[in-house]
Amino acid sequence: MSNENPRIKLLERNAATPEAAALYDALLAQRGVVPNMFKALAYSPEIAKGVAGFLKPLLRDGALLGWYKELIAVRVSILCESEYAIRAHSISAQKKGASPAQIAAVADFEDGPYREKEKMGFRLASRLHAGGRQVDDAFYQQLQSVFDDAALVELFLTAAAFEMFPRFIDGLRIPGTPPAAT
Numbered sequence: 001m002s003n004e005n006p007r008i009k010l011l012e013r014n015a016a017t018p019e020a021a022a023l024y025d026a027l028l029a030q031r032g033v034v035p036n037m038f039k040a041l042a043y044s045p046e047i048a049k050g051v052a053g054f055l056k057p058l059l060r061d062g063a064l065l066g067w068y069k070e071l072i073a074v075r076v077s078i079l080c081e082s083e084y085a086i087r088a089h090s091i092s093a094q095k096k097g098a099s100p101a102q103i104a105a106v107a108d109f110e111d112g113p114y115r116e117k118e119k120m121g122f123r124l125a126s127r128l129h130a131g132g133r134q135v136d137d138a139f140y141q142q143l144q145s146v147f148d149d150a151a152l153v154e155l156f157l158t159a160a161a162f163e164m165f166p167r168f169i170d171g172l173r174i175p176g177t178p179p180a181a182t
Contacts, residue, residue, distance in 0.1 A: 004173045010039035019045040023052060032180030035088065037165070040174050058158060059092070063150035067096035068118060072155065073162040074106045075122050079129040082166030084176045089162075091179070117146040125159040 013024045013034070020042040024034045041048035059073075060066050070093035077085035090103050105112025109122040120143055127134035135143075143152060168174075 006040075006174055007172045008040055008043070010036055010174070011042040012039065016042045017045050020048055023048055027052065033177055036084075036174050036177045037169055040168075040172055054161075058154070058161065062154055063148065064121075064154045064158075065097070067093050067098040067102075068121065069154065069158045070096055071098055071102060071106055071118075072121055072125050072158045074103065075109065075125045076129060076159055076162040077166055078107050079126065080163065080166035080170070082170050084169045084174060085162065085166040087176055120146050121155050121159075124155060128156070128159045129163065 011020065013021050016024060023038065023042070023045070027034045027038060038048055038052070041051055059069050070089045073089040074086055074093060077089055093103055094100070099113070101113050105114070106122070109119055112119075114122070123139075124135065124143060127139065143155075147155060
């Protein structure tokens with residue numbers, strides 16, 4: 001997408017509503033940068049705030065570690081062929097503790113440096129990408145043998161959520177976010 005022009009103008013802080021500007025300030029404090037996705041979402045400040053509120057607990061450590069959920073997002077982003085999302089979630093995964101080898105191996109996860117349990121999550125993401133009905137009872141039983149119910153909720157929701165975001169980003173041709181200044 002990098003060689004295509006965005007379909008909508010990204011709102012910089014000075015053009016955003018006060019509510020969106022407050023979100024920009026919070027994102028800047030948390031991440032060191034305001035992701036371009038939020039500069040598009042700022043056209044609807046309530047939605048932007050809701051998306052930020054949804055993502056924060058989803059991607060932090062919970063029943064599953066945050067770095068692993070970021071790698072699930074990378075897997076889905078690879079399947080969606082979203083350069084923006086692959087890059088963003090790879091950076092986040094590394095910041096949360098994933099190794100460079102783990103990040104590099106997501107595309108070919110079966111041969112990657114993962115435990116069988118982690119591979120099961122990638123398999124789920126691949127199946128959900130093909131459609132929810134691809135998670136048949138036999139596969140679900142395999143998932144239940146390695147994940148408890150709380151982890152399953154986080155795993156399914158992470159994989160499902162990151163089907164939506166690449167479509168939004170790539171459909172509007174939102175350019176990748178420059179890295180945070182260090």
